Amino acid sequence: MPDKKTMLISRAEQFSDPATRRDFLKLMGIGGAIVLLPSVLTSCSDNNSITGPGTGNTLTIDFAKGDIAVLQFAYALEQLEADFYTRVIAAFAGFPAADRAVLADVQKHEVIHREFFKAALGAANGFTLTTTYGSLNFSDRTSVLNLAATFEDLGVAAYNGAAQYITSTDNLTIAGKIVSVEARHASAIHDLIEPKTNAFAPKSFDDAFRPSKVATAAQTYIVDKLTFANPPATFVQGPNGNG
Amino acid sequence: MTPKTLFDSVDPEIMSRLDDRQAEITQGASINGKLAAALALGSIPIALAALSKDVFGQTPTDVLDVLQFALLLEYLEAEFYSRGVAAAGLIDAADRTIFTTISAHETAHVTALQGLITGKGATPNAKPAFDFTAHGNVAGFNFSAGQYETFKVLAHAFEDTGVRAYKGQAPRLINDKPVLTAALTIHSIEARHASEIRRLRGKKGWITGNSRDDLPAFTQGIYDGEDNVTQGAVNVSTLPGIANVAAATEAFDEPLTKAQVTAIVTPFLA
Numbered sequence: 001m002p003d004k005k006t007m008l009i010s011r012a013e014q015f016s017d018p019a020t021r022r023d024f025l026k027l028m029g030i031g032g033a034i035v036l037l038p039s040v041l042t043s044c045s046d047n048n049s050i051t052g053p054g055t056g057n058t059l060t061i062d063f064a065k066g067d068i069a070v071l072q073f074a075y076a077l078e079q080l081e082a083d084f085y086t087r088v089i090a091a092f093a094g095f096p097a098a099d100r101a102v103l104a105d106v107q108k109h110e111v112i113h114r115e116f117f118k119a120a121l122g123a124a125n126g127f128t129l130t131t132t133y134g135s136l137n138f139s140d141r142t143s144v145l146n147l148a149a150t151f152e153d154l155g156v157a158a159y160n161g162a163a164q165y166i167t168s169t170d171n172l173t174i175a176g177k178i179v180s181v182e183a184r185h186a187s188a189i190h191d192l193i194e195p196k197t198n199a200f201a202p203k204s205f206d207d208a209f210r211p212s213k214v215a216t217a218a219q220t221y222i223v224d225k226l227t228f229a230n231p232p233a234t235f236v237q238g239p240n241g242n243g
Numbered sequence: 244m245t246p247k248t249l250f251d252s253v254d255p256e257i258m259s260r261l262d263d264r265q266a267e268i269t270q271g272a273s274i275n276g277k278l279a280a281a282l283a284l285g286s287i288p289i290a291l292a293a294l295s296k297d298v299f300g301q302t303p304t305d306v307l308d309v310l311q312f313a314l315l316l317e318y319l320e321a322e323f324y325s326r327g328v329a330a331a332g333l334i335d336a337a338d339r340t341i342f343t344t345i346s347a348h349e350t351a352h353v354t355a356l357q358g359l360i361t362g363k364g365a366t367p368n369a370k371p372a373f374d375f376t377a378h379g380n381v382a383g384f385n386f387s388a389g390q391y392e393t394f395k396v397l398a399h400a401f402e403d404t405g406v407r408a409y410k411g412q413a414p415r416l417i418n419d420k421p422v423l424t425a426a427l428t429i430h431s432i433e434a435r436h437a438s439e440i441r442r443l444r445g446k447k448g449w450i451t452g453n454s455r456d457d458l459p460a461f462t463q464g465i466y467d468g469e470d471n472v473t474q475g476a477v478n479v480s481t482l483p484g485i486a487n488v489a490a491a492t493e494a495f496d497e498p499l500t501k502a503q504v505t506a507i508v509t510p511f512l513a
Contacts, residue, residue, distance in 0.1 A: 105447065108490035115482035116494075120475055160427045169414035174475060176410040176430065177495040181449060183434035184496075188448040191439060196337055198344040201435035204351035205428040236420040238428040239355060 056130055056223035061211075064230040067171045068125055070162050073211055074175070075117035076129055077158055080221055081151050082107070082114040083131045088148070091138035099141065099192055103148070106185050113178055130223035145193050152186035153207070154217055155179070160208035161243050164236050208238030303363065306419045309412045311368050312501060313426065314356040316408055318370040319511060320401050321349040326375075327398075332388030338443065345398075345436050352429050359422060372513035380461045380510055395444050400462045402437035403450065404499075404507055407465070409433060411498035434496070449493040464507050469497050 059076070063069045085107035092100055118126055137143055159179035166172045183206065190199040209217075215226045237243050324346035327333055334342050357367040375397065376384050384393050409430035416423040438448030446456050453470040455462050472480040472491045480491035499507075 102448070105449070105490065105493065108485060108487055109449070109494040111485045112479055112482060112487075112491055112494040115485060116474055116477055116479050119477045119482065156431050160424065160431060163413075163427055164420040164424055166417070169417055170475065172413055172417055173410070173498060176413050176427070177474065177497065179427070179431055180406050180410065180434035180496040181494055183431035184438035184448045187435035187438035188442060191442055197340055200341075200439040201344060201348065201432055204348040204432065205355070205425070206431040206435075208424050208428050236424050238424045240428070 051132055051223060053132055053220050053222060054225045056225065058227055059127055059129065059224040060227045060229050062229040063165070063232055065125075067166055067168050068121070070165050070175075071117060071121055071171065072125060072127075073162060073214075074159065074178070075114070075121060075126075076222070076226065077155055077214070077218060078110060078113040078117055079129045080131055080218060081155065082110040083129075084133070084147070084151060084221075085110050087133075087138055088144050092141075092144070094139060095141050095144075099145070102188050102192060103144075106148070106189075109181060109185070131221055132223050133221060142193075145189055149186065149189045149193060152182055152189055154209075154214060155182040156186055157207035157209040157243070158211070158214040160206055160238060161210050161214065161235070163208075165211075165232055203240065205239040207240050207242060209243040210235040213243060303419075305415050306422055307360065307363055307365050309415050309426070310356055310360045310363070310422065312412065312504075313409065313429075314353065314360065314367055315371070316405055316504070316508065317349055317352040317356055319373055319508065320405065321346070321353045322370070322373055323375060323397065323401060324349055326386050327394055330386040330388070333386055333391055333394060335391060341439060341443065342398075345439075348432055348436070352432075355425065355429070359425060373511055374513040375511065377461065377510035380459065395440060396458055398440045399437070399444055399446075399456075400458055400465055402433055402440055404465050404504065405433035406430065406437055406496055407499040408501075408504040410496060411500050411504065413498075447493070450496065451489050452492050461510065462507075464503060465499075467503075468499070471495070471497050 061069050061072050061076070065072075085103060088103055089100075089107050092103055095103070133147070136147065156179055159175050159182065163172060163175055163179075166175060187200040193199065210232075212228065212231060215228070219226055235243060324342060328339070328343050328346045360367045375386075376382060381393060381397065384390055384397070386394070409426055413423065413426065413430070416426055441456075442448050444456075450466065450469045453463075453466045453468065455466045458465075470492050472478055472488060474495055479494065480486065480488040482491075
């Protein structure tokens with residue numbers, strides 16, 4: 001095809017640029033060619049999909065940045081949660097009122113967390129993730145609440161495990177202010193699923209997960225490929241010893 | 244002993260901050276008692292030892308202080324719930340699993356804190372005697388059948404206190420990662436408990452503004468400051484797309500200082 005267009009992608013980050021994405025989709029429609037330079041080959045799967053987990057642009061969190069990296073890690077998780085609950089409240093009309101009251105509050109909290117980190121990190125350290133939920137039916141109460149509980153439990157374990165890498169007492173306090181709200185959410189959502197059981201707090205101590213363990217779990221729902229540069233060499237386990 | 248040898252044995256960061264303190268010391272200003280006594284004895288090492296804690300506030304002594312303080316709160320909760328679940332006819336049968344779960348957790352927290360204290364080579368403080376009427380503020384409460392609503396009110400107050408207390412102490416643990424991580428995994432469990440009990444009482448699982456909901460007035464200190472909307476340098480009540488003051492206060496739990504928590508807990512000490 002003599003008029004075939006070529007799009008040059010040299011940086012994985014270009015995929016997160018709306019203009020780039022538009023061009024990408026246009027090219028797919030007209031049979032254009034995309035040249036991926038070696039720098040981005042590792043961030044894309046071989047089926048040209050940009051919607052599957054980990055198939056999008058590479059998001060690298062560089063722990064050499066110190067507290068900034070921990071805040072970016074939290075920002076990624078809060079983006080996922082905020083996006084999830086925003087989709088939930090758009091589709092939860094058929095849920096019982098008690099569920100809707102909790103989910104509507106949680107959605108606001110998570111959007112506030114996301115916007116807080118966006119403001120605190122500033123443009124230089126910011127990024128926007130693309131999410132994916134596979135075949136999740138957002139109008140199915142059980143599916144939605146189960147994934148909500150998964151996200152809240154993961155968030156609690158993530159903050160509890162990452163706190164050890166924070167060097168500023170101010171940032172440690174901020175993380176503490178958020179993690180207990182995530183734990184309140186986790187409790188409430190488990191209570192909606194299994195009321196009057198021990199599901200709201202099944203263990204005496206919450207989990208504390210190392211960042212790589214959290215990233216592996218979160219990756220299932222994130223199109224961008226999460227990677228760490230200069231990851232911490234050591235991890236101090238919490239009482240459950242499962243991080 | 245030459246000054247060089249002496250200083251070599253001291254954390255270099257102390258030396259970097261010593262100049263500021265030295266100015267104060269030579270001016271005779273704001274010398275704490277231990278430091279004054281040490282200087283009076285002419286002992287530089289003792290003066291340095293006093294300074295190191297004064298300057299940093301994160302010596303092992305502080306970690307132990309946090310652990311003993313947390314142990315006091317856990318003793319309070321553990322005794323409260325263990326008496327509650329043991330009391331005939333107090334807790335509604337349908338809610339029993341909730342409270343036996345929480346009771347077991349608080350007892351486990353006591354054991355864990357005692358172990359951390361022992362691990363630091365110290366002795367855990369003994370459990371004090373408690374007065375769950377808070378010296379008459381909760382008149383007549385004695386875990387009797389028919390007092391379930393009052394029992395839940397106290398549980399609501401204790402759990403919200405616990406969350407804020409641990410949060411306030413976390414910065415003092417920043418240099419002791421095992422203790423910090425252990426404390427945080429207790430902190431978030433207290434938040435799970437708080438949410439459950441609040442919801443059991445028909446309230447939201449999170450704190451709105453500085454509202455104590457329907458708790459008695461003497462508990463207001465547990466909620467003072469929860470209406471804060473400034474996080475770091477960010478006003479979280481006016482963020483793009485989500486300008487909501489109530490939600491902004493709910494989205495962040497606030498810490499309490501040790502002094503604030505002590506003021507809340509003291510009425511419950513016999």
